[in-house]
Amino acid sequence: ESADKKPEIKGKTIPGISNIIAVASGKGGVGKSTVTANLAVTLSKMGFKVGILDADIYGPSIPMMFDVEAATPLSVNVDGKSKMKPVESYGIKILSIGFFTQPNQAVIWRGPMASKALNQMIFDAAWGELDFLLVDLPPGTGDIHLSIMQSLPITGSVVVSTPQNVALADAKKGVAMFRQESINVPVLGIVENMAYFTPEELPENKYYIFGKQGAKNLAEDIDAPFLGEIPLVQSLRESGDIGRPAAMQESTPLEAAFEKITRGMV
Ligand code: ADP
Numbered sequence: 001e002s003a004d005k006k007p008e009i010k011g012k013t014i015p016g017i018s019n020i021i022a023v024a025s026g027k028g029g030v031g032k033s034t035v036t037a038n039l040a041v042t043l044s045k046m047g048f049k050v051g052i053l054d055a056d057i058y059g060p061s062i063p064m065m066f067d068v069e070a071a072t073p074l075s076v077n078v079d080g081k082s083k084m085k086p087v088e089s090y091g092i093k094i095l096s097i098g099f100f101t102q103p104n105q106a107v108i109w110r111g112p113m114a115s116k117a118l119n120q121m122i123f124d125a126a127w128g129e130l131d132f133l134l135v136d137l138p139p140g141t142g143d144i145h146l147s148i149m150q151s152l153p154i155t156g157s158v159v160v161s162t163p164q165n166v167a168l169a170d171a172k173k174g175v176a177m178f179r180q181e182s183i184n185v186p187v188l189g190i191v192e193n194m195a196y197f198t199p200e201e202l203p204e205n206k207y208y209i210f211g212k213q214g215a216k217n218l219a220e221d222i223d224a225p226f227l228g229e230i231p232l233v234q235s236l237r238e239s240g241d242i243g244r245p246a247a248m249q250e251s252t253p254l255e256a257a258f259e260k261i262t263r264g265m266v
Contacts, residue, residue, distance in 0.1 A: 013153050014122065017051075017130045021265070022148070022157040022185065024178070026170020028058070028139035031193035032160045034240050035230070035261075036136040037065040038247040038254075039158070040092050042262040045247075048131035051086060051093035055118050055148060056138045057109045060098030066090065067243025073099055076126050083126040090248065093130070095121045115147040122152060132266075140170070141177040149183045156188040158227065158265060163192055163214030171215065175222055188265050189227035190219040197232040206231075228261040230254070 014020070023039070025032040036052060044050045054062035063069045066089035073095060076085045086093035097117060101107045109117070127133065135154070138144055148154075157178045161171035171190070178185040192215030196206040209232065219226035230236070236254060239246040247258040 014127075016128060017133050019131065019155045020133045020135060020152055021188070022135045022137050022154050022178075023160065024137045024145075024157055024174045025139050025160045025167075026141070026172070026174045027161075027167045030139075030160055030162045030167050031230070032056075032139065033061045033065060033136050034236065035158075035160045035191055035193060036134050037062060037240065037245045038258045039262055039265070040132075040134050041090060041245045042247045042255075042258045043132050043134075043266070044091050046262065046266075048266075049129055050091075051095075051127055051130045051133045053118070053121055053133060053135045054094065054096035054098060055121075055144070056136050057097050057107075057114045057144065058138050060096045060101075060136075061240075062094060062096050062136055063087075063098045064243060065240045065245060066092065066094055068094060069098075069103070069243075071099065073125075078126050081124075083124055084121065085126050089243075090245070093127060095125055097121075109144075111143040111147065114144050115151070118144075118148060119151055141173050145177060146183070149178075149185060154185045156186045156265075158188050158191060159224075160191045160193055161215045161218065162194045163208065163211040163216075165211065165214065167210075168214050168218050171218060172222060175224060187224045189225035189261075190215050191227050191261055192216055192229040194232040195229035225264060227264040228257060230257050230261075 023036045040050050054060045068089045071087040073084045075082050086095045161167045196208050236246045246254045
């Protein structure tokens with residue numbers, strides 16, 4: 001909640017959208033989309049108006065995580081212009097690159113094509129008023145990232161990593177990308193996902209499957225805020241698969257963990 005953490009919007013702005021937060025990871029499969037989905041519902045529970053732009057061209061999983069895989073965005077008329085209407089689920093407005101591809105069909109998006117589609121989803125969409133638009137980026141640091149960063153007024157970024165060395169090395173590159181002079185997007189913090197595992201029958205035990213506190217140490221190392229950790233939990237995976245983000249469930253350790261991370265971000 002500290003005012004000094006709130007970045008200024010640079011370049012062009014999008015009327016009606018107050019903050020655009022990019023959620024990134026160096027490596028795929030570390031839980032970037034899971035974290036995006038749960039941050040979105042947590043922000044929404046806090047009373048903010050929230051949207052998600054799923055820009056993960058390699059594997060858009062936000063529609064599944066919000067149980068809207070079969071949805072197709074409708075066209076609406078806004079001031080005489082035809083605009084794409086985001087699909088709404090649990091009060092979150094969603095546009096995904098996945099809404100425009102055939103299920104089970106691999107789509108090779110060329111850089112310019114993907115950038116064009118993403119630009120349309122931002123600028124030619126009827127997002128309405130949003131406090132936060134979360135952008136679920138593709139993993140890694142490539143041309144798509146550069147083009148998104150250059151064309152969108154991103155206000156801040158969150159980097160998700162597991163404590164594993166290969167993931168951390170890539171997360172570090174992600175942070176370096178945001179901090180590059182030509183991009184200059186403030187890093188709001190690092191989230192450590194799959195931090196440890198606790199078996200039900202041994203509730204006092206923590207097993208550090210991917211290593212201990214790697215992302216936390218990385219955050220210190222690169223002078224970025226550490227937002228918090230999420231353990232490896234079967235119900236978190238299941239809630240993603242059935243399309244009902246875990247943080248929606250009240251009074252659980254997962255709800256509390258996502259709330260802590262979200263509070264560090266806003
Ligand atoms: P990414 O967006 O980085 O590719 P996902 O969010 O799609 O990663 O997560 C990859 C898989 O791991 C998904 O099946 C997801 O449900 C699962 N998963 C992510 N985080 C956790 C966690 N903390 N505990 C258990 N499963 C998780």
